[in-house]
Amino acid sequence: MEVKILKRNIFQRMLGLSVTSEPKDSTCWNYSYGKLTVDLDKVPELKQAGGAIRLEGRDLPERILVFFGEDQQYYVFRNRCSHIGHRRLDPVPGTNTIQCCSVSKSTYDFGGNKIYGPAPHQLIRYSTIIDGNKLTTTIS
Numbered sequence: 001m002e003v004k005i006l007k008r009n010i011f012q013r014m015l016g017l018s019v020t021s022e023p024k025d026s027t028c029w030n031y032s033y034g035k036l037t038v039d040l041d042k043v044p045e046l047k048q049a050g051g052a053i054r055l056e057g058r059d060l061p062e063r064i065l066v067f068f069g070e071d072q073q074y075y076v077f078r079n080r081c082s083h084i085g086h087r088r089l090d091p092v093p094g095t096n097t098i099q100c101c102s103v104s105k106s107t108y109d110f111g112g113n114k115i116y117g118p119a120p121h122q123l124i125r126y127s128t129i130i131d132g133n134k135l136t137t138t139i140s
């Protein structure tokens with residue numbers, strides 16, 4: 001599997017600034033009693049392969065990364081690198097990988113398995129259910 005390094009400058013890496021933004025429409029998602037629901041009609045960011053959003057705050061128990069892979073599947077991960085800095089993650093277009101935004105650039109496959117870098121553990125990936133325009137996942 002190819003490991004491609006996302007183009008980021010040293011300051012972005014040192015500060016842990018991820019490429020992935022929060023959704024433009026903040027009403028596109030809801031979290032209640034452990035269930036995260038995303039209204040895909042309100043998220044143009046996820047229409048193209050490689051598109052991603054990060055969800056944070058409100059009552060979410062942890063940061064979440066949602067992206068649409070080149071394999072036309074939606075993925076939901078805990079947005080926390082397993083390396084000591086626990087920085088955020090970004091999908092790397094064209095590679096079927098996810099990469100930490102930090103200086104060390106730990107990289108994982110879509111199964112959450114580390115394929116590059118110092119991260120000691122795999123990522124936590126959540127299963128998704130697509131029902132019409134709704135993506136749901138249980139955050140445990």
Ligand code: FES
Nearest residue numbers: 081083085086100
């Ligand atoms: S926090 Fe991700 S590689 Fe260090």
